[in-house]
Amino acid sequence: MTARRLDHVLLLVGFLALWQLLHWAVGPDVVASPAATIVRAGALLGTPAFWGHINATLTAFALASVISIVGGIALGLWLGLRRFAGDVADPILGTLYSIPKITLYPIILLMFGLGVSAKIAFGVIHGIFPIAIFAMNAVRNVAPVFRRTARVMRLSPLATAATVMAPAALPEILAGIRVGVALTLLGTLIGELFAATSGLGFVLIRAMDVHAVVDILAITLLLFCFAACVNASLRLVERWARHGG
Amino acid sequence: MTKVGAARTTFIVLVFAALELLCRLGVIPRVTMIPPSEMIASLWTILASGKFNSDIFFTLYNIVAAAILATVLGFFIGAGLHALPRLRRPLVPLMSAYYAVPTFVFYPLLIVAFGVGRTALIVMGAMFGIVAMIVNTTLGLDHVPPAVDRTAAILRLDRWRALVLVRLPAAAPHLVTGLKLAVAYSVIGIVAGEFILATAGIGKRIAFSYDNFDNRTMYGMLLLLLIGVMIVNGALSAWEKRLHRRFGQQ
Numbered sequence: 254m255t256a257r258r259l260d261h262v263l264l265l266v267g268f269l270a271l272w273q274l275l276h277w278a279v280g281p282d283v284v285a286s287p288a289a290t291i292v293r294a295g296a297l298l299g300t301p302a303f304w305g306h307i308n309a310t311l312t313a314f315a316l317a318s319v320i321s322i323v324g325g326i327a328l329g330l331w332l333g334l335r336r337f338a339g340d341v342a343d344p345i346l347g348t349l350y351s352i353p354k355i356t357l358y359p360i361i362l363l364m365f366g367l368g369v370s371a372k373i374a375f376g377v378i379h380g381i382f383p384i385a386i387f388a389m390n391a392v393r394n395v396a397p398v399f400r401r402t403a404r405v406m407r408l409s410p411l412a413t414a415a416t417v418m419a420p421a422a423l424p425e426i427l428a429g430i431r432v433g434v435a436l437t438l439l440g441t442l443i444g445e446l447f448a449a450t451s452g453l454g455f456v457l458i459r460a461m462d463v464h465a466v467v468d469i470l471a472i473t474l475l476l477f478c479f480a481a482c483v484n485a486s487l488r489l490v491e492r493w494a495r496h497g498g
Numbered sequence: 499m500t501k502v503g504a505a506r507t508t509f510i511v512l513v514f515a516a517l518e519l520l521c522r523l524g525v526i527p528r529v530t531m532i533p534p535s536e537m538i539a540s541l542w543t544i545l546a547s548g549k550f551n552s553d554i555f556f557t558l559y560n561i562v563a564a565a566i567l568a569t570v571l572g573f574f575i576g577a578g579l580h581a582l583p584r585l586r587r588p589l590v591p592l593m594s595a596y597y598a599v600p601t602f603v604f605y606p607l608l609i610v611a612f613g614v615g616r617t618a619l620i621v622m623g624a625m626f627g628i629v630a631m632i633v634n635t636t637l638g639l640d641h642v643p644p645a646v647d648r649t650a651a652i653l654r655l656d657r658w659r660a661l662v663l664v665r666l667p668a669a670a671p672h673l674v675t676g677l678k679l680a681v682a683y684s685v686i687g688i689v690a691g692e693f694i695l696a697t698a699g700i701g702k703r704i705a706f707s708y709d710n711f712d713n714r715t716m717y718g719m720l721l722l723l724l725i726g727v728m729i730v731n732g733a734l735s736a737w738e739k740r741l742h743r744r745f746g747q748q
């Protein structure tokens with residue numbers, strides 16, 4: 254445990270050292286120093302206006318996540334249980350998952366206008382497909398022996414779903430949620446970059462316009478820490494479902 | 499055609515027919531979307547006239563260059579990380595958070611470093627694609643069956659030859675997954691860069707026509723980009739599936 258913690262500290266130190274070297278190599282116009290970035294991040298976190306933008310992003314991100322998760326799981330479960338529909342939809346979902354959604358931003362803007370709904374829509378089109386694909390495969394990959402056992406025990410469809418299918422499929426569904434939520438955040442932020450009047454993406458694009466290097470790095474650093482925390486906590490939930498559930 | 503294939507084709511045709519109808523009836527206004535048939539016609543005009551050929555080849559060249567950079571560098575970094583588990587373990591959660599943040603916000607910094615042009619876009623695309631390749635290389639090397647490793651040891655292959663002759667083919671399915679994702683993410687990075695600031699390119703053309711309410715050109719170019727991505731992705735997916743069938747069962 255202590256060795257592992259030491260590795261983390263070493264990694265952090267190494268990362269900061271590399272960053273500082275890069276800063277010295279290319280100059281402050283391209284990469285701000287880590288110290289300046291961290292100080293700026295702290296200063297930003299102390300301003301109420303910045304918290305307004307954080308709130309705007311978090312609200313959109315939360316709504317987009319809920320829509321992606323509920324919609325994706327519903328779609329995935331349905332397609333997983335109907336083999337034929339699943340076979341028909343599988344490559345379509347794969348294609349929708351893989352197309353670069355950023356190219357669709359003009360369409361989303363034309364459909365939803367500038368504002369909250371556009372960035373939520375952008376988050377959802379990024380997040381919903383991986384969640385649906387993982388959920389569909391999760392249901393399909395439940396060992397047939399489980400289903401047969403449920404039938405032997407004469408469980409009702411509801412009881413089968415609740416006591417057999419759900420626990421068996423849960424870890425993979427959660428893995429899908431982890432992937433999907435990360436992409437939802439990406440989508441929401443892209444939406445804010447191109448289509449918003451508030452939020453962290455909006456602050457970023459403004460910083461990009463005036464070439465505020467320290468701001469760009471500070472906000473990206475904060476976003477990255479946030480994304481890593483969300484990811485790590487979803488990973489914990491997943492591990493719990495795999496072993497303890 | 500199989501029953502599944504027929505059903506899929508019918509479904510896709512119906513979706514486009516519905517879209518066409520909604521556009522023609524004016525339920526979806528023209529300023530929002532033009533009918534799919536007009537998108538195809540517009541794409542045809544663009545390709546036949548060749549007026550955007552330089553943009554198309556500009557983007558194509560950038561994508562190929564970025565994907566090659568991301569795949570090659572990503573492979574070597576991934577192989578290195580695989581050999582250094584102590585470095586890799588703390589990096590895993592960071593790498594899976596990488597794609598939650600739009601890394602292309604660094605694009606303006608790259609412009610300062612490299613100027614507006616090819617280089618900044620290619621570096622951007624490679625930066626976005628490389629992590630997918632690193633992750634999948636490490637995963638692929640994880641999945642090399644111990645028996646294969648032992649065979650390499652028995653044959654007394656040195657490290658380098660064991661990697662190239664034995665472990666690489668055994669890891670191939672994951673490496674192709676990495677390649678597929680690296681290409682997809684390179685496209686995102688480059689198109690995003692072209693949206694933000696570029697002298698040429700498909701993304702630049704789309705953004706320009708969007709700003710000028712030129713929906714015909716915009717949807718034509720969008721269609722071109724999406725079709726291109728789907729063809730490449732479909733081909734790589736098919737290759738990936740074949741490799742998984744061949745090597746996946748151990």
